[in-house]
Amino acid sequence: MKPKKFHNHKNGNKNGIRMQIIERLFPNLEITPEEVENKYPPRDLEASAKVTRVAPSPTGFMHIGGIFAALLSERLAHQSGGVFFVRIEDTDKKREVEGAAQLIIDSLSRFNIPVDEGETLTGEEKGNYGPYRQSKRENIYKTFARKLVQEDRAYPCFCTVEELKEMTSQQEKNKSKIGYYGDWAKCRDKSDEDVLKALDERKPFVIRFKSSGSCKKRMEFEDMIKGKLSMPENDNDIVIIKSDGLPTYHFAHVVDDHFMGTTDVVRGDEWLSSVPLHIELFRSLGWKPPRYGHFPPIQKLEGHSKRKLSKRKDPEANVLFYDEEGYSSIAVTEYLLNLIDSDFENWRKQNPQTDNRDFPIRLEHLAGSAGPLLDMVKLQDINKDYISKLSAEEVLEQCTTWAEKYDEDLFRKLKENPDYSKRIFSIERGGELPPRKDIAKWSDVRHQIEYFFDDIFKAADIDFKKLLPGMTKVEIKRVAEKFLSIYDEQDDKTTWFSKVKDAAKSLGYADSAKAFKKEKDKYKGHVGDVAMVARVLLTGRTQAPELFEVIHCMGADRVRKRLKNI
RNA sequence: GGCCCUAUCGUCUAGUGGUUAGGACAUUGGGUUUUCAUCCCAAAAACCGGGAUUCGACUUCCCGUGGGGCCGCCA
Numbered sequence A: 001m002k003p004k005k006f007h008n009h010k011n012g013n014k015n016g017i018r019m020q021i022i023e024r025l026f027p028n029l030e031i032t033p034e035e036v037e038n039k040y041p042p043r044d045l046e047a048s049a050k051v052t053r054v055a056p057s058p059t060g061f062m063h064i065g066g067i068f069a070a071l072l073s074e075r076l077a078h079q080s081g082g083v084f085f086v087r088i089e090d091t092d093k094k095r096e097v098e099g100a101a102q103l104i105i106d107s108l109s110r111f112n113i114p115v116d117e118g119e120t121l122t123g124e125e126k127g128n129y130g131p132y133r134q135s136k137r138e139n140i141y142k143t144f145a146r147k148l149v150q151e152d153r154a155y156p157c158f159c160t161v162e163e164l165k166e167m168t169s170q171q172e173k174n175k176s177k178i179g180y181y182g183d184w185a186k187c188r189d190k191s192d193e194d195v196l197k198a199l200d201e202r203k204p205f206v207i208r209f210k211s212s213g214s215c216k217k218r219m220e221f222e223d224m225i226k227g228k229l230s231m232p233e234n235d236n237d238i239v240i241i242k243s244d245g246l247p248t249y250h251f252a253h254v255v256d257d258h259f260m261g262t263t264d265v266v267r268g269d270e271w272l273s274s275v276p277l278h279i280e281l282f283r284s285l286g287w288k289p290p291r292y293g294h295f296p297p298i299q300k301l302e303g304h305s306k307r308k309l310s311k312r313k314d315p316e317a318n319v320l321f322y323d324e325e326g327y328s329s330i331a332v333t334e335y336l337l338n339l340i341d342s343d344f345e346n347w348r349k350q351n352p353q354t355d356n357r358d359f360p361i362r363l364e365h366l367a368g369s370a371g372p373l374l375d376m377v378k379l380q381d382i383n384k385d386y387i388s389k390l391s392a393e394e395v396l397e398q399c400t401t402w403a404e405k406y407d408e409d410l411f412r413k414l415k416e417n418p419d420y421s422k423r424i425f426s427i428e429r430g431g432e433l434p435p436r437k438d439i440a441k442w443s444d445v446r447h448q449i450e451y452f453f454d455d456i457f458k459a460a461d462i463d464f465k466k467l468l469p470g471m472t473k474v475e476i477k478r479v480a481e482k483f484l485s486i487y488d489e490q491d492d493k494t495t496w497f498s499k500v501k502d503a504a505k506s507l508g509y510a511d512s513a514k515a516f517k518k519e520k521d522k523y524k525g526h527v528g529d530v531a532m533v534a535r536v537l538l539t540g541r542t543q544a545p546e547l548f549e550v551i552h553c554m555g556a557d558r559v560r561k562r563l564k565n566i
Numbered sequence B: 001g002g003c004c005c006u007a008u009c010g011u012c013u014a015g016u017g018g019u020u021a022g023g024a025c026a027u028u029g030g031g032u033u034u035u036c037a038u039c040c041c042a043a044a045a046a047c048c049g050g051g052a053u054u055c056g057a058c059u060u061c062c063c064g065u066g067g068g069g070c071c072g073c074c075a
Helices: A012-025 A033-039 A064-078 A100-110 A135-148 A161-174 A191-201 A248-257 A271-286 A320-327 A329-340 A344-350 A376-388 A390-405 A408-416 A416-424 A440-451 A454-459 A473-486 A493-506 A515-516 A527-539 A547-554 A556-563
Strands: A051-054 A082-086 A154-157 A206-209 A218-222 A226-232 A238-241 A264-268 A292-294 A297-303 A305-308
Touching: A012 A135, A012 A191, A051 A064, A051 A264, A051 A547, A064 A082, A064 A100, A064 A264, A064 A292, A064 A320, A064 A329, A082 A100, A082 A206, A100 A320, A100 A329, A135 A154, A135 A206, A135 A238, A135 A248, A154 A191, A161 A264, A218 A271, A218 A292, A226 A271, A238 A248, A248 A271, A264 A271, A271 A292, A320 A329, A320 A390, A320 A440, A329 A344, A329 A376, A390 A408, A390 A416, A390 A440, A408 A416, A408 A440, A416 A440, A440 A454, A473 A493, A473 A527, A473 A556, A493 A527, A493 A547, A527 A547
Parallel strands: A051 A082, A264 A292
Antiparallel strands: A154 A206, A206 A238, A218 A226, A297 A305
């Protein structure tokens, strides 16, 4: 179907040329704006329901800021009874990286961010407002670019990259405002004849929006995060269709978010200065702009200054980093929630067991930050807390899953000794007392538990001089033998404890630290020193979990063997 | 160069004209624990500078300064 009407109808010949130009600009474009409008009817939702999206470009790994934006948008949508979708913004074919889109979908799923519409893990699409990949929507953009050209709101531009560069440096020299506007916009008022001539010469072209704004006038809008904002109007004739026929971000955003029914756009504040442009674009197409919310970027400290997390330089910018280190996606999510709304922390304290999904997210708290610094120590604290709340089974299961990907040896150990491993993780866990809190991330586990396994333990030469300074080898042996003699695997904790105290006494040690402190001259040391001998012999280190539980976990054979190991 | 955002303990922040400026993480000290990890208690720790408005400014306004961003046929 051909576009039917032109409002420039001063003479037929002129119309003929215009029609020819438009046909040359948009060859074989069969759909009309009406058809597109009909294909994507407004969504049938409550007025308060928010439709949000995350729109990453597949140019590499998934950035932590992308998860931040996705989390924020998803919660906003679902907590209002709305819809959250993912749109892949793959209009820059030069920067596109193979498999990156898949990585995005994967990451969202790993972070438990449910997506209502968009590409799925299997590569299909769900939802009625697709395609959800911009490269597949080329004709939709072109249809509306053509409409703008027909209405004299857009025009072809034949300026070369070199010419534009030259223009910019001229503007810099003159201290003029930089951009394609006013008298600088050379192609803006090209006659139809000249356009046709350039087209005949097969000059490459882009389509530029013909702005009617003025940088002398100001426009106001309400940002959901930053509040009331005032900026100069846009007066730049920005490119809407590139010479490869694909749209720029600005145009794709406006067209897609209109037809996909997005009500709330939450994005990084690097977009803030484009808002006047975007609103002008929406209005010139006769559409209602969405609400906008702009959040500051996550930063990191370099020397004394903050800077945005860099994709290239900072491993922690990549969400995969957190997986590799063994942070739970739940802990990372809760860390981000805290950044989104610091009230989360208090909420979590009051609702220790509740799913973080139930935390009512608010945007206002995001204002007033210039961009938070990523705090790994705090993340570790949150992850530690998360792991401490897990049962031994869950620890084993999650740790095994992690090790399968990142630590082959550990994985084998856990897999070959499931019951023993579970016993190890049960130490000081699941009882009456608050759980042991010594695993900050899964990559810590290996060091934490390796002495339980004989092959690794054997390799560790125990340096008695260093670990038990002030104790002679003879004395160590004496204490070890005593331990061996009192050891009975049938004993419960209390019995064992009193046996150790008696043993300490008979060896010339105080049976409590207090007694020792009182009369230091009377004793060689106290019960703790005696226990330390056993600890070192059994674990090869001075710091370990509760001794009785370690002994109980290791089993009689192993304990006897290790106590003799001197 | 132009435009925009932003500024409270080391870090994340609460705070919307009158507060002993609160919390969390980190730090330090103490207590419990047979080491460690916990747990409990405590301490130290902040309003970028200058003006203006006001009886009174962390809070409002202006000017600096610092930090961040945008001004692409990148998103």
